[in-house]
Amino acid sequence: MNHDVSSVEQLEAIYGEPGERAVWKELTYLNEDYQAFVKACPFVVLASVGDEGTDCSPKGDPAGFVQILDERTLAVPDRPGNNRIDNLRNIIADPRVSLLFLIPGIGETLRVNGRARISVDPDLLARFEVNGKLPKTVIVVSIDRVYFHCAKAIVRSHLWDQATQIARECLPSTGAMHRRLSGGHFDAETYDRDLQKNTAAGLY
Known part of the structure; x- marks a missing residue:
């Protein structure tokens, strides 16, 4: 017997309809509350997809390192790493990306889905200068959807509990x-x- 779920209809039969609050929290822009999450966040996971498959890359800096250019646009500096540039290669092939914002001690996360481009605009690079050094590129994300995620996964994992470290x-x-x-x-x-x-x- 095949127990794989292979259709949306099967999924909906298992999970039912999303609750009202799960629907209304999804926006196409960063409202005041969502902007507060971005400004307080020191760690983001960037997911991308390209010709060679998918990639999930961590990005981190002091809180607020992801800058809000406007309510529908975010900018993420690409700091030195291993030079695999998997996510950058993917963005060139397919601009679709997702961001997951994690804030230490906070259960809720913020999720952003959108389209990215890679910029070397000198003025934009200069906004991310640290110790006289600039990022090589900046990933600019145009927001399609943004919503906060409840704390259940963080609570179940005890992620911020020092006793579990x-x-x-x-x-x-x-x-x-x-x-x-x-x-x-x-x-x-x-x-x-x-x-x-x-x-x-x-x-x-």
Whole structure:
């Protein structure tokens, strides 16, 4: 017997209709409340889709790093990383993106669906200068839909509960993972020893 759900009709039979509040919280612009979430947020997950598949990339900076250009437009700086630029490649192929805003200690999240473009406008880059350094590009998102998500997932996961946090040494170190991936030809000890210093030096 096939137990896969393969139609919208099946889904609707399982879940029923969305509640009234789930419908009215969806807007096509950032109202005052949603702007407050963006301004308080230090961490965003950017999802994109392209010819090679999908990507989900973390973006982080001090709270308010995602700037509100107007009530229908957001700007996200692209800081130094591993230069895979998976999400940027995807945006070139397909502008559709989604953003998930996470604020430490807050259960509710903010979700934005829209279309993105990549800008190297000097004036726009200058808005994101940190320590004299500019992002290489800025991702500009035109909002199609925005809505807040209730706290149930955060509550179930105990995400912000310090009692559930585990020590970093309980998982393989970054160096150890690189060594395994390289087939053993990697100096994990030196990498791990210098990781904190190198990370701080390469933030911007």
